[in-house]
Amino acid sequence: MRTAEEYMEKLFKMRKNVYYDGELIGRDDPRLRPGINVICETFNYAADPQYEELLTATSHLTGKKVNRFTHIHQSTDDLLKKQEMTRFMCQRVGGCVQRCMGIDALNALSVVTKDMDNALGTSYHERFLNYLRYFQENDLVGNCAQTDVKGDRSLRPHQQEDPDLYLRVVEKREDGIVVCGAKAHNTIAPYADEIIVVPTRMMTEKDADWAVAFAVPADADGVTQIIRISNPRPRKKLDAPIAQYGSADSLTVFDHVFVPWERVFMCGEWQFAGQLALLFATYHRHSYTGCKPAVTDIIMGASALVAEYNGVPKAPHVRDALVELITVAELVYGAGIAAGVKAKKAASGTYIPEVVYTNVARYYAGINVYHEHEILAELAGGLPATLPPEGDFLNDDTKGYLEKYIMRKAGISAENQHRCFRMISDLLVSAHAGVKQVAGVHGGGSPIMEKIAIYGQYDIEEKKKLAKYLAGIKE
Numbered sequence: 471m472r473t474a475e476e477y478m479e480k481l482f483k484m485r486k487n488v489y490y491d492g493e494l495i496g497r498d499d500p501r502l503r504p505g506i507n508v509i510c511e512t513f514n515y516a517a518d519p520q521y522e523e524l525l526t527a528t529s530h531l532t533g534k535k536v537n538r539f540t541h542i543h544q545s546t547d548d549l550l551k552k553q554e555m556t557r558f559m560c561q562r563v564g565g566c567v568q569r570c571m572g573i574d575a576l577n578a579l580s581v582v583t584k585d586m587d588n589a590l591g592t593s594y595h596e597r598f599l600n601y602l603r604y605f606q607e608n609d610l611v612g613n614c615a616q617t618d619v620k621g622d623r624s625l626r627p628h629q630q631e632d633p634d635l636y637l638r639v640v641e642k643r644e645d646g647i648v649v650c651g652a653k654a655h656n657t658i659a660p661y662a663d664e665i666i667v668v669p670t671r672m673m674t675e676k677d678a679d680w681a682v683a684f685a686v687p688a689d690a691d692g693v694t695q696i697i698r699i700s701n702p703r704p705r706k707k708l709d710a711p712i713a714q715y716g717s718a719d720s721l722t723v724f725d726h727v728f729v730p731w732e733r734v735f736m737c738g739e740w741q742f743a744g745q746l747a748l749l750f751a752t753y754h755r756h757s758y759t760g761c762k763p764a765v766t767d768i769i770m771g772a773s774a775l776v777a778e779y780n781g782v783p784k785a786p787h788v789r790d791a792l793v794e795l796i797t798v799a800e801l802v803y804g805a806g807i808a809a810g811v812k813a814k815k816a817a818s819g820t821y822i823p824e825v826v827y828t829n830v831a832r833y834y835a836g837i838n839v840y841h842e843h844e845i846l847a848e849l850a851g852g853l854p855a856t857l858p859p860e861g862d863f864l865n866d867d868t869k870g871y872l873e874k875y876i877m878r879k880a881g882i883s884a885e886n887q888h889r890c891f892r893m894i895s896d897l898l899v900s901a902h903a904g905v906k907q908v909a910g911v912h913g914g915g916s917p918i919m920e921k922i923a924i925y926g927q928y929d930i931e932e933k934k935k936l937a938k939y940l941a942g943i944k945e
């Protein structure tokens with residue numbers, strides 16, 4: 471397994487292909503550091519004997535110890551540990567741990583490459599396992615690039631005016647394929663080792679050129695990342711863990727990118743594009759049953775703390791608000807556990823979380839994101855929005871006034887009151903908070919996509935039969 475230092479050493483040597491705000495930047499640009507800090511923690515905690523059980527696993531390929539963020543689930547226990555690890559890690563970094571998506575994509579590919587081989591006589595699975603071995607042995611960090619830019623949402627890939635609006639194969643050669651197009655909203659891409667591309671939707675026969683899956687180094691020739699960095703507001707003196715972790719998302723352009731065959735895991739098998747798209751979504755939404763409860767934990771902790779600092783921890787509406795937050799966190803987590811316990815073993819041996827429990831959990835988490843922030847905003851009052859900048863707490867002319875007038879419950883220092891409200895301000899009214907909120911709604915698929923998955927898998931006819939039985943309707 472790698473150390474955080476080894477991860478960064480490799481990262482900083484990558485080809486410069488990342489653009490930010492009009493500049494071509496290196497991966498050692500300090501503005502990327504808060505996102506990189508998140509990934510470093512996935513190495514740090516894996517190296518800590520106290521967290522070894524949670525953060526590491528045994529590779530089913532080599533029998534060696536691997537970081538759990540590179541592991542293919544071999545049991546229901548693996549899925550439960552992944553969920554628990556995700557909640558724990560997201561609590562430590564104050565939000566998205568980001569390293570989940572690469573391994574979610576690899577789990578989906580482990581299933582679909584085998585199913586394709588069984589149905590069509592292709593030989594993708596062996597190829598995939600070779601790549602997985604490389605991924606695990608080098609303890610790599612992967613972005614999953616699933617979301618195409620999609621153009622006109624009502625049209626299929628082959629119907630778009632510009633065929634590049636979904637990523638596609640433009641040439642097949644003896645040694646590999648050439649792809650063109652772009653993938654959107656790729657979190658972690660500027661500080662990932664690898665980009666793992668999978669289809670975003672079901673395809674028809676006419677969409678065969680768009681039914682493609684592969685992996686490339688994130689700095690491969692022809693790959694350009696145009697990114698948006700989202701960092702917490704910097705602190706002057708009042709440093710705190712929440713201010714150290716950020717993220718970045720990329721529009722990843724593939725301009726005639728060559729992919730050697732050993733890295734191609736689907737090429738034209740349109741019949742399996744939908745299965746791969748849905749399976750990645752299932753694994754990723756199952757990861758959300760770990761990360762979203764962690765986000766609720768953070769909001770819940772901040773809500774309870776601010777009520778205590780305000781001197782009203784026992785007020786009935788505070789208790790009600792906290793119970794609402796507990797309900798969201800634990801229903802989502804509980805459904806994630808159910809999805810793990812009810813997982814099915816695929817032909818490849820990989821365990822797949824149960825789809826309905828996974829999707830109801832992700833859906834419920836998504837539609838509650840803004841409500842949870844509303845609860846915190848209500849309990850915190852207006853100060854998170856009007857809190858003077860940190861400089862005023864440091865300036866001798868104003869410091870005394872601010873420390874006097876921020877006081878609430880006796881016995882809590884002015885600094886701790888200030889720390890509490892500055893964190894809540896970061897959680898509620900910063901640009902970073904806005905990005906996290908939208909990610910909470912759309913990451914892993916918009917709520918409508920979860921509804922489609924739930925309705926598509928649920929046996930409503932069975933429920934109609936039940937109603938007929940109870941009503942005494944005999945046909």
Ligand SMILES: Cc1cc2nc3c(=O)[nH]c(=O)nc-3n(C[C@H](O)[C@H](O)[C@H](O)COP(=O)(O)OP(=O)(O)OC[C@H]3O[C@@H](n4cnc5c(N)ncnc54)[C@H](O)[C@@H]3O)c2cc1C
Nearest residue numbers: 614615616617623655656657908909912913914915916918
């Ligand atoms: C912060 C963040 C990070 C993300 N990270 C990643 C990542 O790392 N990798 C990745 O692959 N993706 C990532 N995503 C993408 C995420 O999965 C998508 O945002 C999501 O699937 C929605 O796609 P979209 O943004 O293109 O919105 P759209 O597809 O435009 O959807 C917006 C709305 O349009 C409507 N709509 C769209 N299509 C149709 C249709 N055919 N019929 C009817 N209505 C329709 C629906 O109401 C839908 O909710 C991330 C997203 C965010 C916000």
